[in-house]
Amino acid sequence: MQGTVLVVDDSAMMRKVVLRILKMADVEFEAALEAGDGNEALVLLRVNKVALIMCDINMPGMSGLQLLQQIKEEKLAVGVPIVMVTTENSEPQVRQAILAGARGYIRKPFTVDHIRNNVKPLLAV
Amino acid sequence: MPEASTLPKPYHVEEFLSPATLDCADATITEIFSMMFGFDTEVVNTASPCMPSPERGERTAIVGFSGAMRGSCQISMTSQAARSIASAMLGGAPIEEGDESINDALGELCNMLAGGWKNGVPGLSSECALSPPTVISGRDYKVHMSKPSVKVSRIYQFDVHALYLTLCCEDVEALPLG
Numbered sequence: 191m192q193g194t195v196l197v198v199d200d201s202a203m204m205r206k207v208v209l210r211i212l213k214m215a216d217v218e219f220e221a222a223l224e225a226g227d228g229n230e231a232l233v234l235l236r237v238n239k240v241a242l243i244m245c246d247i248n249m250p251g252m253s254g255l256q257l258l259q260q261i262k263e264e265k266l267a268v269g270v271p272i273v274m275v276t277t278e279n280s281e282p283q284v285r286q287a288i289l290a291g292a293r294g295y296i297r298k299p300f301t302v303d304h305i306r307n308n309v310k311p312l313l314a315v
Numbered sequence: 316m317p318e319a320s321t322l323p324k325p326y327h328v329e330e331f332l333s334p335a336t337l338d339c340a341d342a343t344i345t346e347i348f349s350m351m352f353g354f355d356t357e358v359v360n361t362a363s364p365c366m367p368s369p370e371r372g373e374r375t376a377i378v379g380f381s382g383a384m385r386g387s388c389q390i391s392m393t394s395q396a397a398r399s400i401a402s403a404m405l406g407g408a409p410i411e412e413g414d415e416s417i418n419d420a421l422g423e424l425c426n427m428l429a430g431g432w433k434n435g436v437p438g439l440s441s442e443c444a445l446s447p448p449t450v451i452s453g454r455d456y457k458v459h460m461s462k463p464s465v466k467v468s469r470i471y472q473f474d475v476h477a478l479y480l481t482l483c484c485e486d487v488e489a490l491p492l493g
Contacts, residue, residue, distance in 0.1 A: 202419055279430075299350040
């Protein structure tokens with residue numbers, strides 16, 4: 191797969207898990223960037239081109255939903271699929287994320303198949 | 316001033332003390348351990364509500380609930396068990412004792428457990444928020460609540476290790492302590 195993936199999660203362990211599972215699901219990238227919250231992600235997005243963003247919702251500092259709003263406002267990562275990866279799966283929160291620009295939603299815990307079925311199709315578009 | 320209809324419907328202690336609370340915890344634990352770590356889990360002690368805290372492990376992670384329910388989800392285990400969780404999360408990679416990723420893994424496990432549990436309880440999914448996890452090393456600590464609270468506890472076995480789970484719910488209708 192061409193390009194760079196950005197994984198945003200306040201847990202360094204979960205960032206590693208997401209990258210490992212992406213690889214296991216045959217979603218491999220040339221490079222990976224990691225951010226511990228929305229603010230760090232914005233700094234990276236202003237200077238890097240990415241092909242996929244995997245983003246947690248509940249993070250201290252700037253949350254995943256606030257990051258989606260800011261990406262939209264600054265017109266960053268236009269057309270790049272953003273997939274929320276979170277323990278939250280309430281309908282209002284999913285709707286809020288989709289309205290704010292997320293293209294996919296994966297609930298933790300997740301498997302290789304969840305990533306394969308929900309992330310790969312977004313990259314094929 | 317928010318409209319009354321926007322306030323979450325309080326979750327009551329009576330609902331929390333129903334068997335559904337631990338049934339939901341069992342299902343969540345089974346799902347997380349099989350999907351993320353490749354471990355089978357088994358309940359080794361079916362504790363009754365309001366019992367004293369089970370024996371504590373050397374490491375504890377706590378996630379708070381707010382909104383319709385105020386309380387906490389606590390998990391506790393030995394350092395070796397936490398190391399085993401961290402290693403399993405990384406596909407079996409060796410983890411050195413003292414590696415910060417051990418606490419990180421325990422916090423994430425508690426976060427997934429708290430989230431999975433409240434998502435499975437009718438009325439809590441969208442009406443209850445989670446705090447970021449806090450991880451404590453050592454056994455000598457106390458968790459103080461602002462109101463009287465009830466708790467349910469259970470012990471699970473995974474691999475050769477034990478996980479102590481305590482779910483705590485504040486009584487929303489009680490007066491503050493003190």
